[in-house]
Amino acid sequence: MTAHIERVYAKQQEARATRPAPTVAERRAKLQRLHDAVLAARTEIQAALWADFRKPPAEVDLSEIYPVVGEARHAVRHLKKWAKAKRVSTPIGLFGSRSRIIYEPKGVVLIIAPWNFPINLTFGPLVSALAAGNRVILKPSELTPHSATCMRRIIESLFDEDEVALIEGDAAVSEELLARRFDHIFFTGSPAVGRIVMRAAAEHLTPVTLELGGKSPVIVDRTADLDEAARKIAWGKFFNSGQICIAPDYLLVDEAIRAPFMEKLRAAIVNESGVIVNDRHAARVKRLFDDAVSRGAKVASGGTFDGRAIAPTLLTDVDLDSAVMQEEIFGPLLPIVPYATLDEALRIIAEREKPLVLYLFSRSRRVIKDVLARTTAGGTAINDTLIHFYQSNLPFGGVGESGMGKAHGRFGFEAFSNARGVLEQPTKWSGTQLMYPPYTRWKQKLIDWTVRWF
Ligand code: NAD
Numbered sequence: 001m002t003a004h005i006e007r008v009y010a011k012q013q014e015a016r017a018t019r020p021a022p023t024v025a026e027r028r029a030k031l032q033r034l035h036d037a038v039l040a041a042r043t044e045i046q047a048a049l050w051a052d053f054r055k056p057p058a059e060v061d062l063s064e065i066y067p068v069v070g071e072a073r074h075a076v077r078h079l080k081k082w083a084k085a086k087r088v089s090t091p092i093g094l095f096g097s098r099s100r101i102i103y104e105p106k107g108v109v110l111i112i113a114p115w116n117f118p119i120n121l122t123f124g125p126l127v128s129a130l131a132a133g134n135r136v137i138l139k140p141s142e143l144t145p146h147s148a149t150c151m152r153r154i155i156e157s158l159f160d161e162d163e164v165a166l167i168e169g170d171a172a173v174s175e176e177l178l179a180r181r182f183d184h185i186f187f188t189g190s191p192a193v194g195r196i197v198m199r200a201a202a203e204h205l206t207p208v209t210l211e212l213g214g215k216s217p218v219i220v221d222r223t224a225d226l227d228e229a230a231r232k233i234a235w236g237k238f239f240n241s242g243q244i245c246i247a248p249d250y251l252l253v254d255e256a257i258r259a260p261f262m263e264k265l266r267a268a269i270v271n272e273s274g275v276i277v278n279d280r281h282a283a284r285v286k287r288l289f290d291d292a293v294s295r296g297a298k299v300a301s302g303g304t305f306d307g308r309a310i311a312p313t314l315l316t317d318v319d320l321d322s323a324v325m326q327e328e329i330f331g332p333l334l335p336i337v338p339y340a341t342l343d344e345a346l347r348i349i350a351e352r353e354k355p356l357v358l359y360l361f362s363r364s365r366r367v368i369k370d371v372l373a374r375t376t377a378g379g380t381a382i383n384d385t386l387i388h389f390y391q392s393n394l395p396f397g398g399v400g401e402s403g404m405g406k407a408h409g410r411f412g413f414e415a416f417s418n419a420r421g422v423l424e425q426p427t428k429w430s431g432t433q434l435m436y437p438p439y440t441r442w443k444q445k446l447i448d449w450t451v452r453w454f
């Protein structure tokens with residue numbers, strides 16, 4: 001493996017150093033080819049995800065294929081505007097000069113992806129990296145080997161190794177890659193591995209985007225439409241068996257509407273037992289469940305475990321100190337915590353790490369304003385779940401423990417670009433030269449003026 005990595009890495013570095021950055025037209029052509037190839041491989045991708053973790057084809061379409069082709073189409077449509085040099089105005093003290101910002105590719109970038117949306121979270125960032133004109137090494141997760149092989153075949157059919165290469169392998173391969181100098185690293189995965197990635201990047205002062213996970217709360221306030229909230233929360237929580245970074249992790253419900261809402265939520269669960277990706281993760285979810293129950297939690301729905309198959313489960317009377325209220329769940333368990341006042345709900349959120357998403361179901365403008373003003377989160381969806389991921393005009397990413405840097409659309413393009421400031425002085429003699437030494441009395445006056453007024 002080492003020799004293979006070394007060869008690919010050296011080729012990309014060589015190409016970066018000797019060839020000019022691809023033009024906008026060339027980048028758009030690459031994106032279009034990727035778009036077409038993903039569409040053409042639709043059934044192959046569906047089969048790979050079925051083999052990896054029994055993901056139903058319709059869900060593959062919605063959560064793997066569509067996000068990638070949608071992101072590619074968006075980039076093709078807008079790239080010219082994003083990549084265009086932007087003129088900026090000139091402050092009076094620099095009178096005569098002209099300035100602009102140009103966006104250049106960072107160079108050779110590394111994208112490390114998790115298993116839970118293997119195609120989406122590998123090819124999605126690839127779209128942004130190519131839009132920005134980079135050369136790319138992709139390292140998908142070893143837990144979804146069929147998807148990884150399928151993606152490698154697509155990449156090999158479209159790109160030279162010195163443009164884009166996909167390297168399959170586990171944490172050891174990841175570490176081998178991370179030992180090298182990249183111009184940007186885009187990592188999606190757990191906060192624990194995020195720390196390892198950032199430590200490795202620090203060795204080379206490589207900038208990172210970290211798309212991590214965490215506990216995303218969902219608040220249901222007394223003014224919410226309860227049928228709608230129940231339906232959308234049940235969908236958002238149990239899609240992919242809760243193995244989604246943006247899944248509602250735990251639910252805070254207004255005490256006044258708790259009983260009717262619980263009824264509706266129970267009725268809204270249409271999913272059957274879903275499959276957890278491997279035994280280790282299934283055992284982890286079971287441990288969270290057992291710990292909660294041993295501390296007094298009651299099972300309001302589900303609660304059956306059959307190897308890797310776990311039923312959608314609602315837990316009430318949950319101790320706030322139990323593991324299920326401390327760690328990211330990443331499985332089909334939903335702890336439900338009633339609150340008497342909004343203050344109490346916001347305190348429970350503030351006691352935890354900054355979330356990737358904060359969901360709110362409310363029809364009160366005042367409550368919506370209040371919650372936005374008094375909390376922080378990577379993103380927020382109001383009266384819906386998950387779908388903000390598909391809005392390419394919004395930045396997507398975390399804050400604090402849930403990550404750093406933003407992805408999608410122009411934000412993804414900027415993450416993979418160096419915004420280079422260029423000042424041009426058209427005249428030989430510019431006003432600023434009046435400030436050069438020797439500092440005579442009148443020059444000192446001019447300096448005083450500048451410091452005070454300009
Ligand atoms: P993970 O962190 O275990 O693995 C992610 C990637 O890192 C894999 O490619 C893996 O091979 C690699 N890796 C693992 N250990 C490594 C090490 N020691 N050194 C270097 N590389 C290593 O994550 P996962 O289990 O695949 O995914 C689940 C996590 O990802 C959850 O925490 C979830 O919230 C998060 N996630 C976040 C987003 C987001 O967009 N913010 C999306 C999906 C998943």
